[in-house]
Amino acid sequence: MDFQLVVLTSVMGTVAWASGIVRDGQPQVPKLDLALLSLDNLYRFLLLFTAQYVVAKLYRVVVYPHFLSPLRHLPGPKDNHPFFGQFIKILLDPSPIGLHKKWHSQWPHAPFIRYLGLFNEETLIINTPEAHKEVLQTHCYSFVKPSQLYRMVGDITGMGLLFSEGDIHKRQRRVLITLFTLPALKKILPVFQDSTERMARFLEDQLDQDGRVVIDTVDSFSKVALDIAGKALMGVELDSLANPRSDLDFRASFHRTLQPPPLSAIISFINTAVPVRRWIPLEANTGYIRATQNLRRMMRVVIDERVQQYRECKQRGDVFESPALRGVGRDVLTLMVEESAASKGDDGLGADEMVDQVLTLLAGGHESSATALTWCMYALATRPEMQERIRGELKGLGRGAGGRYDYWGGVETLPFLHNFLREVMRRWSPIVLSLREPVEDVTICGTFIPKGTVIVFNPSQVNLCRAIWGDDAEEFRPERWETLKGEAASPYALETFSNGPRICVGKSFAYMEIKCVLVDILTRFRVLPTPEVARYGLEDPPLKNPSMMVVPKGGLNVVLERLGEW
Numbered sequence: 001m002d003f004q005l006v007v008l009t010s011v012m013g014t015v016a017w018a019s020g021i022v023r024d025g026q027p028q029v030p031k032l033d034l035a036l037l038s039l040d041n042l043y044r045f046l047l048l049f050t051a052q053y054v055v056a057k058l059y060r061v062v063v064y065p066h067f068l069s070p071l072r073h074l075p076g077p078k079d080n081h082p083f084f085g086q087f088i089k090i091l092l093d094p095s096p097i098g099l100h101k102k103w104h105s106q107w108p109h110a111p112f113i114r115y116l117g118l119f120n121e122e123t124l125i126i127n128t129p130e131a132h133k134e135v136l137q138t139h140c141y142s143f144v145k146p147s148q149l150y151r152m153v154g155d156i157t158g159m160g161l162l163f164s165e166g167d168i169h170k171r172q173r174r175v176l177i178t179l180f181t182l183p184a185l186k187k188i189l190p191v192f193q194d195s196t197e198r199m200a201r202f203l204e205d206q207l208d209q210d211g212r213v214v215i216d217t218v219d220s221f222s223k224v225a226l227d228i229a230g231k232a233l234m235g236v237e238l239d240s241l242a243n244p245r246s247d248l249d250f251r252a253s254f255h256r257t258l259q260p261p262p263l264s265a266i267i268s269f270i271n272t273a274v275p276v277r278r279w280i281p282l283e284a285n286t287g288y289i290r291a292t293q294n295l296r297r298m299m300r301v302v303i304d305e306r307v308q309q310y311r312e313c314k315q316r317g318d319v320f321e322s323p324a325l326r327g328v329g330r331d332v333l334t335l336m337v338e339e340s341a342a343s344k345g346d347d348g349l350g351a352d353e354m355v356d357q358v359l360t361l362l363a364g365g366h367e368s369s370a371t372a373l374t375w376c377m378y379a380l381a382t383r384p385e386m387q388e389r390i391r392g393e394l395k396g397l398g399r400g401a402g403g404r405y406d407y408w409g410g411v412e413t414l415p416f417l418h419n420f421l422r423e424v425m426r427r428w429s430p431i432v433l434s435l436r437e438p439v440e441d442v443t444i445c446g447t448f449i450p451k452g453t454v455i456v457f458n459p460s461q462v463n464l465c466r467a468i469w470g471d472d473a474e475e476f477r478p479e480r481w482e483t484l485k486g487e488a489a490s491p492y493a494l495e496t497f498s499n500g501p502r503i504c505v506g507k508s509f510a511y512m513e514i515k516c517v518l519v520d521i522l523t524r525f526r527v528l529p530t531p532e533v534a535r536y537g538l539e540d541p542p543l544k545n546p547s548m549m550v551v552p553k554g555g556l557n558v559v560l561e562r563l564g565e566w
């Protein structure tokens, strides 16, 4: 914005200077010179531009945040770098949420904590349940996702539900929410069960002579969750998807975008603050761009085929089933195509919109569910008594046809399993943060927030708050969910899936997926810590930073051991 404004005023200044509107400080009759594009005028322009740009930046970086901003008195760290604020400290911290947590413990009751980001950009962290409620629910549509957030993941998702705003968001949400209702999930469940059973059989095949296998949970569950998502969201075997014009198949492209190599992750981190993506010719960056373009092309092929197959099937008067899921169940894309075909007026989704939506669901759901599964495995490996408790609950359930547990009347109702999972979600919220900015000046919990201020929504800020969860907030204690009291009983005390009109659309889908995986693992294997994990004990392993997910640095290995009869 500053840049455009300064260019405009510099052009106007150059014209005025060159054509003699102002000379010796006196206004003159303008005399337009046809040779405006001369070298002299270029020097004049550069002079005016540099002078004005430096003044504008000094104002933004030094004067406004330190002396004029109405937010400058809010609580927050003051040990800022003169130009980079807390940016470098956040980047170099051992945890992506470490400094946020530290500031929260210093100011637990402040609705917002203010810190300065890159070039001293003022940033507010939502800090209390009340402030979360106001931003995410009461004033939800007074806030939008800022361009920084789009630059984090928008290359992958496009303008799907995650980034649409206002009436477009409400319309898309109406369509997508129907795909995650209980009847829809019941159609999707067999696809999950099919996939998780195949995963368990695959793991059994990997066991050594002692009946053991070591798995890197981060890597393995990322693959498992992507397989499940491929089937459950798109009705395809991901290994069958490739782009003939690229050496990266779907899986590799997805991996390249969501788990980038370190330099690529750093470029992505910088790109959220300053849009440098287009200008960096390094392979670490161009590889990322190629991978995102590749994903979109492959997705478009799948969707065009699905729409075509659906139309042909309807013309024949048959019930449509995705070819890869015949006799198994339904996938979200098919439900989306059916819903769009049946919808009246403008509610249906076009093919481009479907590409955005499916990639949004895939990006929104895959890595977050995989990360939650990693933390489940970590919790189980370090707390064997909890494995036994879940097995004990499963023992009480009967098995139906094909040896499968009844899900809705059985697995879904197991209290300890549910509390275990809720505690995993609280203790290790997979998502590091999301962003908002107000589209107009707003006052939230008595704090005046000017339009355009960057607002950070970090679920762990309330999930781990001692004032809400007690002095043992950092402990992993599923039992706490049996008797929630006071503020902990409020839905705003747990922000892992957000709240309000933009609450995660895939929350029940994620719970169902994770429970299916846990059941298949815990009924076949004992989960044991590797010596490295045993060394961490009940302390968290080191975390990856920068990262969009709260995930162990360099992976996290556990041992799966054949269980035998139990």
Ligand code: HEM
Binding pocket: 161, 162, 163, 173, 360, 361, 362, 364, 365, 366, 368, 369, 372, 429, 430, 431, 434, 435, 459, 495, 496, 497, 498, 501, 502, 503, 504, 505, 506, 507, 509, 510
């Ligand atoms: C453990 C797993 C998951 C976690 C922790 C999680 C967390 C979240 C959070 C915090 C948001 C709010 C983001 C924001 O407002 O900026 C969100 C939104 C969203 N999530 Fe999830 N999610 C999970 C699984 C899923 C799954 C499985 C899907 C899809 C299949 C999904 C799809 C979405 C979508 C589409 C949105 C945008 C909703 C909207 O803006 O209306 N998520 N999720």
